[in-house]
Amino acid sequence: MERVGEVIEASTTEFVAQCYELYQLPPLGSLVKTRDLPVELYGIVYNAATTSLEPGRRPIARGKDEATEEEIYRSSPQLLKLLRSEFNALVVGHRQGDRLYHHLPPQPARIHSFVYLCSPEEVNEFGQSFDFLNILINAHLPVPTEELVAASLRQMSQAYEDRRGFLVAAGKELAILLGGNLNQLKAILGRIRQ
């Protein structure tokens, strides 16, 4: 299981994790988890950002005399230490003991919990239920809901042999959840169609 970061901020509904390496961000919509027992938390990456280490200090443009972007980092190696990449994950479920729950955990994640990218097997297991879609749709996030839902379904479908079957089933669930919001449904279906 690939470790992608460490929790640096947490609430009941989401957590923020910082990556160990600059730009080593998990993809948008991918399923991540914390393994800080007894409760493991599942989250879906909904946002990622690379910013200056110190909030008050903004990076400046450095590439005027360089031929490629790579050259900038090579000539100023300190940059890798002055910048940081972090991502936000929306909590969509948890595991307690052997059981997987598709609803919010009793407690938020602890700071410094390690965050892992879920293996295809785990994604497969998690995707057996589409209850998490309801959480995604109803969360008020800075990213457009349809983008996030579509991205997470695209990511998840890779863990399935029958990708199309998975997406159709998810689409049907969405059609019911978004019964009154046809435009949003159309937007999501347009983004996940095969």
Added chain:
Amino acid sequence: MTQQEENQRLGIVVSGSLNKGVEVKLDSSASIEDIAVGRFVTIEGQKRRFFGMITDVSLGLIDQKLALTPPDVSDPFIAEVLTGTSTFGALHVSPTLAIGGDVATLLEGPQPVKTVPSHFSVVNLASQRDVELVFGKEDKERFWIGNPLDMETKICLDLPELVKRSNGIFGKSGTGKTFFTRMLLIGMLQKSNAVNLIFDMHNEYGWEGSSEEGQRKVKALKQLFPSNVAVFTLDEESSRRRGVSTDFVVRISYDEIEPEDIVLLRQTLNLTEPAVETVHRMHRRFGKNWLQNTLALKDAEEIKELLKELDIHESTFQNLKRGLATIRRLPFIEPHAPTNAVRGILEHLDRGMNVVLEFGRYRDITAYVLVANMLARRIYAQYQERMEKAMAENTAPPTPLVITIEEAHRFLDSQAASQTIFGTIAREMRKYNVTLLVIDQRPSGIDDEVMSQIGTKIAFHLDNERDIDSVLAGVSGKSELKSVLSKLESKQQALIFGHAVPVPVVVRMREYGSAESYKGFIPREEAEAGKQAEKDIEELWE
């Protein structure tokens, strides 16, 4: 059909009422285009199973906006996602029976429903077993008439039950009425314990008939069951030409025609009201030989005197005479017939023989109405007498008799129904062990009162609104059945409902006419006995 297909799930109950039936939302896995009205379904309620028929199919939308801005369904992915969710098929099902569940249904078989299944009960296509449970298996009393839509199960009619009431077969011409009737008669001949008297207007039931295309000859009763069927004919010459071996040539003497027979023919003979009255006066005057005496009146003076005496107007008398001349021209009517047709028929019926009366070339309605009415009345009178005697003396009642008439609206229209014997039989029904099998293409012409007394109705394709209404008059769930009836295929499909079937059922008719099909109609023991005889004969010649 595999087990899986047998329990094919269609959807769930979402709303409804006992009166109007329940609405079923189709699962996305079930294609609405595979569903046909008339198919049977079972509904798995919490406490009992319901059995019903699909009576309507419709399309639903979760949001009306979808209808205004249709999604891009050319993309199969989007089409697949929306099917069954945002857009869905809906079925209208009328649950009619409860099968299994409580004690009564286990002990006594399917019971009529008095409630509806609870919300979200699962709806499946009825399996072979369910249909068998409801309609019974082919046995000594049940006769296989056909299959339900899209199923191989046999639909069987309980014939002894069927013949307890009068029955009707309705449908436009060319829909399969005659074939069905022929098959039903074969069934009744074997399994109903009743004897049949068939007034065969078009010579189709006795020896052989022809298929719709007119190419193929199909065997009829006498060819298949020579020992159980007697063919009577009014037209010996025609029968001989067609190669039919007849048992009896029917002749009718003048004195057998009674005023009531003429009354019935009022319209066809174009008689006025006073002319009909004159018939009765003539009958009073001359008694049994009134017809002969009336026709024999030649002398002008004599006529004048008689008319004066009976207070009859001259023109009325002429009108009557013209009408009676039409009857006299019928070749089978003779001053003194050598045989008594009524006695002949009764003798055969008493021996358990089924009688088919062929009309040969005399297919005009005057001959048919006259003869059928006359014979039926006398036979009915005999039955009435015997039945009353049997009741008084506590002996066995006479064998039930089923009289088959074609063009029934001529006998049973609202005017004639009160006058003909057939009206009486239809109304008084089984009291005297005589019932009717009426065959007609214009059921709207039949008197409402008679129609309401018909026990089991077998309706083939009808497209006239009035005919459909009259066939369905007084049936519960009329509007649902109407949609089923009007969607029948134009051939060999019939909606059967009423006394002899537990639920209305759409039947695809059993095959009739091929050598293979005949084998199926002849009971196995008889067929085997026949084979044995053939074998014996072969051996004899070796």
